[in-house]
Amino acid sequence: MLVIRPIEQRDFPALKLIAIESGHGFTSLPVNDELLQNKINHSEASFRSRPAAKGEHLYFFVAEDTETGEVVGTTALDAAVGLSSPFYTYLLGKQVHSSPKLGIYNVVETLTLTNDYTGVSELCTLFLREQARQGLNGRLLSKCRFLFLAEFSELFDRRVLAEMRGVSDDNGNSPFWSWLQEHFFSMDFPTVDYLTGIGQKGFIADLMPKYPIYVNLLSKEARSVIGKTHDKTRPALRLLEEEGFAWRGYVDIFDAGPSVECDLKHIRSVHNSRRLTVQIGHPVHTSKYLVSNTHFSSFRALIGELAINEEKAQAVITREVACLLKVEDGDTIRVVEIG
Incomplete structure (x- = not known):
């Protein structure tokens, strides 16, 4: 892993x-x-x-x-x-060169330094x-x-x-x-x-x-x-x-x-991720999620199996995953379906 x-x-x-x-x-x-x-x-x-x-x-x-x-x-x-x-x-853009009198209309692509x-x-x-x-x-x-x-x-x-x-x-x-x-x-x-x-x-x-x-x-x-x-x-x-x-x-x-x-x-x-409370245990009916802790200087992230209890807004994870994420029971993690 x-x-x-x-x-x-x-x-x-x-x-x-x-x-x-x-x-x-x-x-x-x-x-x-x-x-x-x-x-x-x-x-x-x-x-x-x-x-x-x-x-x-x-x-x-x-x-x-x-x-x-x-x-x-x-x-x-x-x-x-x-x-x-x-x-x-460079920005790829367009310039128009036209002369209605001559019936000429040309669109050319340009690269502009920005x-x-x-x-x-x-x-x-x-x-x-x-x-x-x-x-x-x-x-x-x-x-x-x-x-x-x-x-x-x-x-x-x-x-x-x-x-x-x-x-x-x-x-x-x-x-x-x-x-x-x-x-x-x-x-x-x-x-x-x-x-x-x-x-x-x-x-x-x-x-x-x-x-x-x-x-x-x-x-x-x-x-x-x-x-x-x-x-x-x-x-x-x-x-x-x-x-x-x-x-x-x-x-x-x-x-x-x-x-x-x-x-x-x-x-x-970013839009679909959400915060959940950690419950360390033996998750059943799991799915793979991208999951991270919410720490700044000791940020950790991984892809792991977890089960979500929607009623309690909890994520049930194994002790191994908790150790890798540096979290304990009651801590907060952020998860999103890996897709």
């Missing part, structure tokens, strides 16, 4: 291994010891004392195998992006190691964040986004970036991906085209991947779409992968 918990200092070796395995295009986990350590430090500081409101806080979680103690995945919530350094996206997501909360750093990609593990890793969002909604923006990795090959070559590189930059995609991951984003403002790019001027290969998702990221996108996330035309400035978003209160697992 996997249990989700906040990252700790002892998880650094596992985090570095995951960063290596995640490959090109996974900007939020650069293979850089200092930056990875900073993420752990940032998350620990965010969890140390519950903030009064939304701010530049990172809530970084790991998935731990309860049998082996091995960390097999990561997932995170960035409470507000773009506050201390710009958060860039900072529209400044202050928005982000789902990020979702990665499950290959040996753990089975059963409901992927759902747990993705959806556990929604129980945290539901329980501590005051710490997050009303809008929640997720950047999906765009199309690139095994060597890190991105068709979209190849066109940008040819016309505006002199760096390959792995290099620019790494620089962004370590926070060196100044070159974006310096070198990115300042005016809208006409999509029809891009290469056929670049046009074909706008808003498209990397093969390995499609399962994650499907899980988010189940929750109500949708693409509204924003794409990554490097690989043109889609950014999907949803109002926090409209996220299915």
Whole structure:
């Protein structure tokens, strides 16, 4: 069984291994010891004392195998992006060129550089190691964040986004970036991906085209991947779409992968989750639920079997599940059907 918990200092070796395995295009986990350590430090500081409101806080979680103690995945919530350094996206839009006198009316697509997501909360750093990609593990890793969002909604923006990795090959070559590189930059995609991951984003403002790019001027290969998702990221996108996330035309400035978003209160697992009182016992007529405790700094989440007593608003769980969630009789948990 996997249990989700906040990252700790002892998880650094596992985090570095995951960063290596995640490959090109996974900007939020650069293979850089200092930056990875900073993420752990940032998350620990965010969890140390519950903030009064939304701010530049990172809530970084790991998935731990309860049998082996091995960390097999990561997932995170960035409470507000773009506050201390710009958060860039392209917005796919339209411009009309018309001349009634000549009888000409043309609609062309454009890509405009924006900072529209400044202050928005982000789902990020979702990665499950290959040996753990089975059963409901992927759902747990993705959806556990929604129980945290539901329980501590005051710490997050009303809008929640997720950047999906765009199309690139095994060597890190991105068709979209190849066109940008040819016309505006002199760096390959792995290099620019790494620089962004370590926070060196100044070159974006310096070198990115300042005016809208006409999509029809891009290469056929670049046009074909706008808003498209990397093969390995499609399962994650499907899980988010189940929750109500949708693409509204924003794409990554490097690989043109889609950014999907949803109002926090409209996220299915946020809206449908509920608090129940714990009763430790031997549940019968059980169903699988995504379940978490309601603790902040010692947050835990898992997928487990439980029985619900609707009349008493109680969840009957086993002693084993209670121990993993760090709860006792009479405590409160948050549950939602896993779907």
